[in-house]
Amino acid sequence: MTLPSKNIDLAVREALPIRLGRNIASRRKALGLTQADLAERLGVDTETLSRFERGKHAPSLMTLERLAAELLATCAELLDEAPATVTSEAHEMEALIGGLPQSDVVFIRRSLKALRDHLASRAKGN
Incomplete structure (x- = not known):
């Protein structure tokens, strides 16, 4: 059994926040919300939400759960490979x-x- 290289592990860890951020932004836009609207609903700064969407910072699990609720999605949908869409x-x-x-x-x-x-x-x- 071969162990994954450190480079692959790093790439996987970096991909998750980027994918999550892309899904948050996609879902937010599909719902017609601005970053300011969503940030206000979450009780965070607009810059914090911007960092989430750019994949520069991952939200805490509690914040992820609140994000999912505000975006009418599940945490799994926000973490999924395919962007969440309004159904x-x-x-x-x-x-x-x-x-x-x-x-x-x-x-x-x-x-x-x-x-x-x-x-x-x-x-x-x-």
Whole structure:
């Protein structure tokens, strides 16, 4: 049995933060969030989030778990080889209103419903 060389081990250790960072950035962008938005939700500096996304720094396990929750993903998806993607418009909408006070969420739902009803009645009139 041959042991992996130190160079291969180093390459593997460096690849994980880069892959994680790429997946965080991809998921964040797919959800329409800015780095500032996500950093605020996590309670970290924008520069810290930027370091995560560039693979310069790996988040703690607790932060990784919070990142996954904010990005509507699992930790496994963020660590996966393939970038995580938004699976439905409902997830995207959930991400957009996540973290808002409940009164704002209620307002958004009412507004969306009123807009839907308006557009439906307009379509009937054509």
